[in-house]
Amino acid sequence: MADEQTTALMTDMYEYTMLDAALRDGTAQRRCVFEVFTRHLPEGRRYGVVAGTGRILDALERFHLSDSDLAFLADRSIVSRETIDWLEHFQFSGRISGYREGEMFFPNSPILQVEGTFAECVLLETLLLSVLNYDSAVASAASRMVTSAKDRPCMDMGGRRTNESAAVAASRAAIVGGFQGTANLLAAKMYDLPAIGTAAHCFTLLHDSERDAFQAQIDALGKNTTLLVDTYNIEEAVKTAVEVAGTELGGVRIDSGDLAALAQRVRNQLDALGARNTTITVTNDLDEYALASLQSAPVDSYGVGTMLVTGSGAPTCAMVYKLEERENRDGVMQPVAKKSKDKATVPGRKLAYRSYEYQLADCEHVIAGSEEQLNAFQPQDNWKDLFVTYVGHGQIDHSYQGHDAIMNAHRHRAEALRELPIAAQSLMKGDPAIPTETTVL
Amino acid sequence: MADEQTTALMTDMYEYTMLDAALRDGTAQRRCVFEVFTRHLPEGRRYGVVAGTGRILDALERFHLSDSDLAFLADRSIVSRETIDWLEHFQFSGRISGYREGEMFFPNSPILQVEGTFAECVLLETLLLSVLNYDSAVASAASRMVTSAKDRPCMDMGGRRTNESAAVAASRAAIVGGFQGTANLLAAKMYDLPAIGTAAHCFTLLHDSERDAFQAQIDALGKNTTLLVDTYNIEEAVKTAVEVAGTELGGVRIDSGDLAALAQRVRNQLDALGARNTTITVTNDLDEYALASLQSAPVDSYGVGTMLVTGSGAPTCAMVYKLEERENRDGVMQPVAKKSKDKATVPGRKLAYRSYEYQLADCEHVIAGSEEQLNAFQPQDNWKDLFVTYVGHGQIDHSYQGHDAIMNAHRHRAEALRELPIAAQSLMKGDPAIPTETTVL
Structure with a gap:
């Protein structure tokens, strides 16, 4: 596979050294559940907009190690010979589910859930976060701008104020966030988006x-x-x-x-x-x-540049990727959580629902527990399940990739925002539009 | 040429529609001088650090249109058939000069100067700005961090908080800005940088x-x-x-x-x-x-993430690309400038020098005039010429690309900062470390 197409080194070195150490002591094969979430929205923001999951699927298709990638890892002695052999045949075979693109998220929303062996889940960490943190920052800013613009179309003209590849992602995220078109030609070509200029x-x-x-x-x-x-x-x-x-x-x-x-x-x-x-x-x-x-x-219309592609004061989301549950030495799944100061997490895999009263969202419900408990969990009638399955047994659901997925996300954002209390649309700083209640089963 | 390797559509559509209109009326062949500069530093910053010019040269080598790029432009009717024919054979044949990587810059510093026909210069605008605006934002933040860290090494761990390709550029820019290593493996591989994790x-x-x-x-x-x-x-x-x-x-x-x-x-x-x-x-x-x-x-050492890759509050520089001089209908070069409110520019191509007293920089001198005037201009003895030539007659000087160029820039930043008044190293908000005097000949 050509070098330029691989994404497996778009990552932090420690993902590979952890893989190496875990392959050596056998823990690499333990089944794990990782989740992406953020502890807080940017100051005063009422909601965030998920963007980038379609791009994650694109990147996952190219998540292989080329010969020169493998040579690099070997030459630098980043991993052992045995790990190089393992990596030669690496392919993600797990499950990825989570919030839809265009969905609103709040603090502690389990935006993405990745399940598989430790080996295959840990390698994805940096790449998943890079995509979600930037794309969601742009889509979240775009959404506020579109609200402020009322019915007037907003066009992305920000490519020159961010990295040249980030610009392409920003164009796509802007459309997810409610924009109507972009000046960026590569984005227009790759995703079949309206181009202007x-x-x-x-x-x-x-x-x-x-x-x-x-x-x-x-x-x-x-x-x-x-x-x-x-x-x-x-x-x-x-x-x-x-x-x-x-x-x-x-x-x-x-x-x-x-x-x-x-x-x-x-x-x-x-x-x-x-x-x-x-x-x-x-x-x-x-x-x-x-x-x-x-x-x-x-x-009649707006062209928006710098503030769009830099997230209007919040150029990244604070999303993290945390291990929530894993097999122990006896093969039994166990919830886990670190206890670091200000960074403690709620152990266990999660489900997410949004409850409604008179067609208006009133609460985000995060349910934590074991797989068995969550399978048995019965949501109330007025609760919407927020999870979709992006990847099952390593097979990507292609309906979440490409132009149609972007336009579905664009429409979903508008609908989901309409279903939030109107305070969500305020530019005044304040609390998240709806509270999030976490229940540990 | 494989699609993934081309950079010619990493741009705004209007560069191509302007090319199309200018080819049609003959102005596309007029000789032009464009310059990159910023009107202001981020609030309170004392200096900026130029980064990204080496990456511009990399991108220029891949600035061709693939068959699918051309098909896209034709299918969308973005340009005419004649322009498609012209683009098939496009290659930049002009001249690019400007500040070194790792050099300090200030408001109105002519950071990059691009000379050639309108056609070839205009196509580069968005890409040059994307690279310089992001990379310089990261290097400028990195430089302040390195100063604050004194002799302790700073390591880039920010990849997960910016776009996955921006992360690679950020690692490189961090090294230019004084960092010692990066967690990002693709950056370490591409540029032979120290990797940590x-x-x-x-x-x-x-x-x-x-x-x-x-x-x-x-x-x-x-x-x-x-x-x-x-x-x-x-x-x-x-x-x-x-x-x-x-x-x-x-x-x-x-x-x-x-x-x-x-x-x-x-x-x-x-x-x-x-x-x-x-x-x-x-x-x-x-x-x-x-x-x-x-x-x-x-x-003993620091790992820096989010604030590095987001420019520590200034995620982009406000660099612009402006036409400074061009041939008129009689083939005579003329300085030009727009008069837009708050955005007026000083007409004419520029030279840049830094003057010193007792080995300490005291002023940035920007000299504007015609090519003839600038050729005849005699700087004072204590003035350093800040320009280097990156591309001459379309030929790239490869000494400004790759690992060695990055390490040269890393060293140059440290030297150039030592030659600035010590106020440059203050974290207190204030004016640029030295004033910039513009002289129109």
């Missing part, structure tokens, strides 16, 4: 006059294009734009200054020029607060 | 007793390994660790609680047990402020 200031500066630039853009992209009007003087640019394109001009974009005031002036100017259907897009360092303040301005 | 809490939990876990780790990794001692009770764990490994035990790691107080207790306990050479590593949500507060605690 027309021209930057440099295109106007390249030309001898703004008129030449607008004419060139319209010749290439048609009158329905969006012209960027703030390179020199906005009022003159809008006049020139309508002169060149006529009143059928698709749209104008404003990328600087007081966006609300400028949008109002430009709207009035466009209307006066007869360009009543020409739309206005604004794009200058927007976040959920700026979007909320633009609600009464005559804006 | 032993075991997590799950390894202790996997075993029937902490003693079993320690024994297993020592059997596999030797007595020189680092044992994690805060899964249950630190005092008991330290006792068990020395019982199992003897006084040759390499180190212990503490990942929770009041690190300074715990390190002191553990140091005393280890010493009392005769394990005087056993080192102490601490790793719990460290940032530059936490590291500064640990200076008097008996700690």
Whole structure:
């Protein structure tokens, strides 16, 4: 398998040294249950949005060690010869279940549950966390922005403000979080997402006059294009734009200054020029607060960059991957938990439900216990089971990958948010929108 | 060329639509100079550290369009048939120069300068910014942490808290910023960096007793390994660790609680047990402020995660890519600049020097003008030229790529920081360590 396609070294070294030590003493084959959760949301946030599970499945398909990966582990003496032999044939054969993409999560929600031997579960830790922590941070920020934008479409334009591969993940997570499209072409290609973009200031500066630039853009992209009007003087640019394109001009974009005031002036100017259907897009360092303040301005769509791809102040979730249950030396499954200060965990595998009253969510229920106890557990009638199965016996459910899965997640987010108390949509800092009750059976 | 290896779609759509329009009206062949700079440092920061230019060169080598990339652009009608034909043979043939990796930068420093036709320069915009904005954010944070850690080595353990590919870039940038090693195996493999890691809490939990876990780790990794001692009770764990490994035990790691107080207790306990050479590593949500507060605690090395890979409050730099000079319709090079509110730029290509008095930097000098003027410009004797040439006539200088370049950047950062006024090393919010004077010739 080509080197570039493998994901098995996208991980911390200790996953491999633990594997090595556990293979040596036989504990590597113990059945284990690991879970991903976060102890807290970013300060004042009411909910988070799960994103990235589809990408985890993509990465799992490429979780093999290439010859050069194996040579690296051997040359550095990171693991023993026996472990190299084991890794040559490694394939995850366990089970992965958890929250849907687009689902709301809260502190202690068991977002992902991974079951298998210690060996196969431990190797996935870093990669699963990298994907979920970043993608969910972006989707969670996106969701707040979409709420603030009301019915106006939000477009991802943030690729230049994050790592070039993170940018692709961010575009995807933005769609999960409620965005409508992205400027990023690789994301558009990989996931069949709507792509947007027309021209930057440099295109106007390249030309001898703004008129030449607008004419060139319209010749290439048609009158329905969006012209960027703030390179020199906005009022003159809008006049020139309508002169060149006529009143059928698709749209104008404003990328600087007081966006609300400028949008109002430009709207009035466009209307006066007869360009009543020409739309206005604004794009200058927007976040959920700026979007909320633009609600009464005559804006048709938003381009959001930096604050989207950096999670609007919370560039990562604090998700962790913890061992919850494992076989003991007698082959009996036992709940386990560390007792580290401020980091203690509730032992045992979990189930998760959301309860409703009058179609409105009122509580997240996390049930911890043994497999037997959880199999016998009877949820109440108004409880929704939050778990889906992504991987069973090593077989990936492909319905959670690719374009359709992203659009399902996009729709699910909107529905799940509507079912939360309206306080979830507040930008004021506060507690999680619903409480989480943990029951140990 | 295999799809996975191309970088040409790691970009915003408008770069391609601008190319398309400019090819159509002939302006695509105009010679242009673009520059990367930032208008401001993150609030209160005294300097930034350039990182990522070596990765830009790596990405440039793979900046071709695969057949499926071209098919995507055609199928979506993003560009015309003629542009597809042009793109099939695209190769950057221009010049890239700028600040060294590991160099300090300030507001308006011309960090990177790209010269070529509009067509070839515009296509690089998003990718260059993605790399520089993220890598420099991490290196800048790393540099402050390393200063706070004094002579104690800092290790990157942040991969799980950022996108899985960003994690690899972050490891590399951390080394540029002064770190000594990384937990990330793919970064260690790609760039031949020191890798570190032993075991997590799950390894202790996997075993029937902490003693079993320690024994297993020592059997596999030797007595020189680092044992994690805060899964249950630190005092008991330290006792068990020395019982199992003897006084040759390499180190212990503490990942929770009041690190300074715990390190002191553990140091005393280890010493009392005769394990005087056993080192102490601490790793719990460290940032530059936490590291500064640990200076008097008996700690030997630090593992830094979240705050490193998220830029310690500044997860991206605000670097932009602006057209500074271009040919007009008569083939004459002309400085250009937009006038957008709060975003106006100084027209013209730039040179950059740093002046010194008594071996101490006192000012950054940015000189703007035409190529002729800059060629004739005579810097003063105590001015250092900050530019190096990365790419000339499309030919990459490979000395700026790979392991050696990273280690050169690592050393350069340390030297350049020593040459800045000591206020640069302050964690107090303040102005840039030296002023930047821009002179328009």
